[in-house]
Amino acid sequence: MIVKPRIRGFICTTAHPAGCAASVREQISRVEPFPDGPRRALVVGGSGGYGLASRIVAAFGAGAGTLGVSFEKAPRRNKTATAGWYNNAAFEDAAAARGLYARTLDGDAYSDEMKARAVDEIRASLEQIDLFVYSLASPVRQHPRTGVLHRSAIKPLGEAFHVKSLNQDTGVVDEVSLEPATDAETAGTVAVMGGEDWEFWMDALSEAGVLAPGFKTVAFTYIGSELTWPIYWEATLGKAKEDLDRAAGAIRQRLSGLGGDARVAVLKAVVTQASSAIPVVPLYLALLFRVMKSAGNHEDCLAHIDRLFRTALYSDAPPPFDEAGRIRMDDRELSEPVQAEVNRRWPVVSTDNVAELADLDGIRDDFLRIFGFGVDGVDYDADVDPAAGRGPSE
Numbered sequence: 197m198i199v200k201p202r203i204r205g206f207i208c209t210t211a212h213p214a215g216c217a218a219s220v221r222e223q224i225s226r227v228e229p230f231p232d233g234p235r236r237a238l239v240v241g242g243s244g245g246y247g248l249a250s251r252i253v254a255a256f257g258a259g260a261g262t263l264g265v266s267f268e269k270a271p272r273r274n275k276t277a278t279a280g281w282y283n284n285a286a287f288e289d290a291a292a293a294r295g296l297y298a299r300t301l302d303g304d305a306y307s308d309e310m311k312a313r314a315v316d317e318i319r320a321s322l323e324q325i326d327l328f329v330y331s332l333a334s335p336v337r338q339h340p341r342t343g344v345l346h347r348s349a350i351k352p353l354g355e356a357f358h359v360k361s362l363n364q365d366t367g368v369v370d371e372v373s374l375e376p377a378t379d380a381e382t383a384g385t386v387a388v389m390g391g392e393d394w395e396f397w398m399d400a401l402s403e404a405g406v407l408a409p410g411f412k413t414v415a416f417t418y419i420g421s422e423l424t425w426p427i428y429w430e431a432t433l434g435k436a437k438e439d440l441d442r443a444a445g446a447i448r449q450r451l452s453g454l455g456g457d458a459r460v461a462v463l464k465a466v467v468t469q470a471s472s473a474i475p476v477v478p479l480y481l482a483l484l485f486r487v488m489k490s491a492g493n494h495e496d497c498l499a500h501i502d503r504l505f506r507t508a509l510y511s512d513a514p515p516p517f518d519e520a521g522r523i524r525m526d527d528r529e530l531s532e533p534v535q536a537e538v539n540r541r542w543p544v545v546s547t548d549n550v551a552e553l554a555d556l557d558g559i560r561d562d563f564l565r566i567f568g569f570g571v572d573g574v575d576y577d578a579d580v581d582p583a584a585g586r587g588p589s590e
Contacts, residue, residue, distance in 0.1 A: 215568025216282035233258025234327035243280025247331030261297030362479035391443020482554035
């Protein structure tokens with residue numbers, strides 16, 4: 197079949213096997229070796245975005261054996277797999293060619309069953325791990341102890357939020373309104389996106405005795421600028437992020453006997469499938485990318501995570517901590533010159549001038565590349581078998 201992007205609302209329902217594989221190989225090709233990185237890593241949520249970039253940097257930068265956990269859909273007759281399924285397969289193929297251990301477990305990372313499977317695999321193949329990256333992103337979570345299905349709600353708190361937004365498909369800039377969250381919606385968002393599951397993972401790993409001395413764990417978050425605070429910080433997401441900070445402190449205290457550390461890393465804004473559906477974010481991203489590219493300090497997922505590993509997680513220099521103990525990697529995004537220019541453009545950007553003031557093509561291209569489209573060197577008019585090649589390990 198010939199695979200083309202099929203977009204419904206904010207979701208692309210197809211993924212290109214060759215495009216995803218080429219994207220993974222391209223990212224791997226940009227990683228330079230560094231000697232003092234992790235040796236055995238677990239990455240939960242490692243099939244795309246920052247999680248995949250972390251697995252690539254750990255493996256192909258530091259030579260680490262990596263165990264990944266993600267929840268993907270395999271291909272079916274005349275239907276492609278999810279992009280993450282193809283990414284995992286391409287990663288494992290590349291790791292095998294380098295003689296690196298790599299295995300991916302497919303399933304619900306929130307479940308106790310998956311945590312037990314991961315522990316068994318670590319014991320059998322890695323013995324211990326020295327890095328755990330928590331990069332899980334999901335709109336729902338079935339609680340493993342209560343069975344309750346929690347749903348996140350990306351909403352403001354207290355009062356309605358009125359703001360400019362961008363439809364990245366049509367290029368239309370307009371005003372949108374979001375009603376405030378209920379207490380139940382806020383609690384659900386914390387249950388899905390807060391720190392409890394990170395703690396549950398750490399409980400399982402610690403109790404199994406698979407943490408090496410000097411073990412590190414990091415969870416990723418985004419805080420943003422004043423333009424996005426009403427939806428990212430002063431909102432349901434902010435409450436979840438506060439709980440992630442709480443969990444980091446609790447885990448850090450627990451790891452003290454191992455000489456270990458647990459941190460939240462605040463990363464820069466990038467295009468994700470979820471970000472396309474959040475009001476404010478597409479327009480902010482489009483403006484930000486145009487400004488940062490002009491300044492020469494824009495980073496994609498791979499470049500950003502590579503800098504995190506080399507300058508913060510595995511560096512002799514003190515990491516750039518903030519007052520809450522988070523590792524701040526969003527320094528370039530939040531620099532005064534960048535934010536001043538984004539804020540200058542914000543009130544004047546409109547449908548008529550968005551292509552001039554913002555990187556509309558850039559965020560569209562980044563969105564499609566998530567699913568393996570628009571990758572250099574791929575023939576998108578060629579017939580492909582959506583199930584060709586082996587799938588990732590499970």
